[in-house]
Amino acid sequence: MPTFDEFAPIGALLILSVVMVALITIISRLFGPYRPSLRKTAPYESGMKPIGPAVRRFPVRFYLIAVLFILFDIEVVFMLPWAVVFRQLGLFALIEMVIFIAILLVGYFYAWRKGALEWE
Amino acid sequence: MQLPSLSELNLGLTVPALSLALWACILLVIDLFIPRDRKSVTAWLAAGGVVFAFIANLLVYRDPGVAFMGLFVADEFAGFLNIVVLLTAFIAILMSVDYLKRTGIERGEYYVLLLMTTSGIMFMNSANDLAVVFIALELLSIPLYVLAAFRAPEERSEEAGLKYFILGAFASAFFVFGAALIYGATGSSSLPVIVDAVGRALAGEGSSLLLLLMGSGLILAGLGFKVAVVPFHMWTPDVYEGAPTPVTAFMSVGAKVGGFAALLRILLVALPALTVAEGDAVAGWQTATWVVAALTLILGNIVAISQTNIKRLLAYSSIAHAGYVLMAVAAAGTPGVSDQATRAALIYLMAYMFTNLGAFAVAMAIEKDDGSGTSLDDFKGLGRSRPLLAAIMAVFMLSLTGIPLTAGFVGKWVVFQATIEAGLYTLAVIGVLTSVISAFYYVRVIVNMFLEDGEGDPAAAATPYVQWAIYLTFAGTLVLGIIPSLVTNLSGPVALAVASLVP
Numbered sequence: 211m212p213t214f215d216e217f218a219p220i221g222a223l224l225i226l227s228v229v230m231v232a233l234i235t236i237i238s239r240l241f242g243p244y245r246p247s248l249r250k251t252a253p254y255e256s257g258m259k260p261i262g263p264a265v266r267r268f269p270v271r272f273y274l275i276a277v278l279f280i281l282f283d284i285e286v287v288f289m290l291p292w293a294v295v296f297r298q299l300g301l302f303a304l305i306e307m308v309i310f311i312a313i314l315l316v317g318y319f320y321a322w323r324k325g326a327l328e329w330e
Numbered sequence: 331m332q333l334p335s336l337s338e339l340n341l342g343l344t345v346p347a348l349s350l351a352l353w354a355c356i357l358l359v360i361d362l363f364i365p366r367d368r369k370s371v372t373a374w375l376a377a378g379g380v381v382f383a384f385i386a387n388l389l390v391y392r393d394p395g396v397a398f399m400g401l402f403v404a405d406e407f408a409g410f411l412n413i414v415v416l417l418t419a420f421i422a423i424l425m426s427v428d429y430l431k432r433t434g435i436e437r438g439e440y441y442v443l444l445l446m447t448t449s450g451i452m453f454m455n456s457a458n459d460l461a462v463v464f465i466a467l468e469l470l471s472i473p474l475y476v477l478a479a480f481r482a483p484e485e486r487s488e489e490a491g492l493k494y495f496i497l498g499a500f501a502s503a504f505f506v507f508g509a510a511l512i513y514g515a516t517g518s519s520s521l522p523v524i525v526d527a528v529g530r531a532l533a534g535e536g537s538s539l540l541l542l543l544m545g546s547g548l549i550l551a552g553l554g555f556k557v558a559v560v561p562f563h564m565w566t567p568d569v570y571e572g573a574p575t576p577v578t579a580f581m582s583v584g585a586k587v588g589g590f591a592a593l594l595r596i597l598l599v600a601l602p603a604l605t606v607a608e609g610d611a612v613a614g615w616q617t618a619t620w621v622v623a624a625l626t627l628i629l630g631n632i633v634a635i636s637q638t639n640i641k642r643l644l645a646y647s648s649i650a651h652a653g654y655v656l657m658a659v660a661a662a663g664t665p666g667v668s669d670q671a672t673r674a675a676l677i678y679l680m681a682y683m684f685t686n687l688g689a690f691a692v693a694m695a696i697e698k699d700d701g702s703g704t705s706l707d708d709f710k711g712l713g714r715s716r717p718l719l720a721a722i723m724a725v726f727m728l729s730l731t732g733i734p735l736t737a738g739f740v741g742k743w744v745v746f747q748a749t750i751e752a753g754l755y756t757l758a759v760i761g762v763l764t765s766v767i768s769a770f771y772y773v774r775v776i777v778n779m780f781l782e783d784g785e786g787d788p789a790a791a792a793t794p795y796v797q798w799a800i801y802l803t804f805a806g807t808l809v810l811g812i813i814p815s816l817v818t819n820l821s822g823p824v825a826l827a828v829a830s831l832v833p
Binding site for chain 1: 355356358359362
């Protein structure tokens with residue numbers, strides 16, 4: 211299948227990652243001491259003592275903050291490669307980025323006016 | 331890398347779609363300064379944006395060209411469908427103004443979202459590249475998810491929004507995967523470039539034929555979800571029932587127009603020569619669309635019989651109508667018939683737009699403020715209490731059935747004609763038979779209105795703007811039905827539209 215040749219490195223990476231993970235898990239289990247306790251086998255919760263089940267009520271504000279964070283986080287993700295090749299692209303890229311940021315600013319302004327940034 | 335100058339982008343051609351998207355952004359900010367009790371101002375500003383886009387579209391319509399280095403094509407095909415979509419958006423705004431107020435869900439964002447999804451559909455009509463189709467698909471879908479849940483604290487509306495969102499996101503993933511496979515097989519995402527690569531793949535250079543078939547199948551599934559054809563229709567009744575009625579009306583037409591526009595353009599521009607074996611006369615996707623169309627027609631029409639709620643009934647009816655348009659798509663797979671079939675699909679979509687929006691407008695006029703009153707029983711006695719409204723609804727129902735002198739008849743006529751020309755006799759027979767079945771549930775609404783006695787006063791809320799919407803769609807239904815030459819005329823705008831698409 212000649213068409214798939216280009217994907218061979220990806221396939222190799224896929225196999226390699228599976229093999230590596232399996233290898234590391236098996237080796238550490240074979241040679242390391244294994245003394246499980248309740249605290250150790252619990253899902254990791256930022257190092258804190260896990261309290262209560264995960265399915266419980268969170269203030270909806272966290273959700274809003276998370277959405278806003280993603281919005282402006284992604285913005286930076288786009289700006290970084292843009293800044294790297296800015297010299298080659300020139301004015302065209304500047305206009306494109308201004309349009310992109312203008313659209314984001316509309317959203318930012320909207321969220322601000324609607325009070326999404328206030329904690330109270 | 332050579333970058334384009336501003337004049338090479340041909341921005342003038344994109345004005346209809348782009349102005350609407352831009353106006354939506356501006357309106358979002360303007361709306362912040364409009365006091366809560368005067369949100370109808372936002373509605374009229376949005377309607378103004380739609381009118382502007384409509385005029386701009388008429389100016390661009392006859393002057394085809396390519397913008398954004400081939401990503402965006404403004405031809406008559408897109409122009410014609412833009413007209414359909416902008417009329418839909420305008421009528422939906424007319425329907426919404428009073429409805430939102432009386433049901434207590436009036437918020438300015440509603441109109442902003444409506445404009446965004448409309449511009450998404452317009453981009454879909456013009457998309458000339460798989461990547462643009464996908465972005466337009468998202469721009470079409472995401473505002474619709476929100477709009478479906480717009481009656482938010484109410485459970486049915488929330489369920490509609492969530493269900494539509496989850497399944498819609500799933501369908502989008504199908505589309506992207508299909509687009510990726512086609513890109514993998516042909517090395518390009520541009521539709522006019524893909525068509526050459528398909529020829530090479532068929533000639534046995536490379537083994538990408540399987541990839542192409544799988545890719546086009548996945549694209550068919552992704553877009554089939556948007557237009558609600560049968561294996562992908564499960565969401566339709568629940569979403570249509572739960573969403574606010576003007577939103578239902580809009581998405582029953584708008585999303586279908588966008589989906590079929592992209593489907594027709596991908597199949598006819600990029601994949602017309604994709605055959606299962608080299609030398610086959612018809613396109614390889616014809617069998618698939620044939621089967622899906624037949625299933626859609628049978629299931630949509632038969633399940634509609636057992637519905638007792640007008641919104642659910644119209645939901646199944648919209649599934650069935652997607653089947654009729656898909657009949658035309660299947661017929662387009664026969665090379666000599668493709669322009670006739672495309673024309674049929676376009677005419678059908680326009681006829682369906684007027685009729686279906688009208689039917690929803692009447693259903694909305696008798697709906698109560700709390701969202702109840704959409705049962706078929708609520709139509710009982712309407713012929714006595716509101717004879718004019720009932721008579722108009724009867725015409726809409728007859729048009730959906732496909733009775734002569736209505737737009738629905740013209741649409742079905744051209745679709746069946748194209749199907750027979752393409753030699754798909756079985757499909758044509760299924761289409762005719764299911765039309766007869768559909769008469770049963772459409773006529774039942776008429777019987778309920780005129781021959782049964784009801785209690786109380788149905789048409790409680792036929793407010794002026796809704797009446798305008800009803801008269802507008804009624805006029806459209808009759809004019810198309812009585813003077814079909816307006817759209818079936820060979821030298822008319824539709825012929826031009828088709829000529830722009832079919833090589």
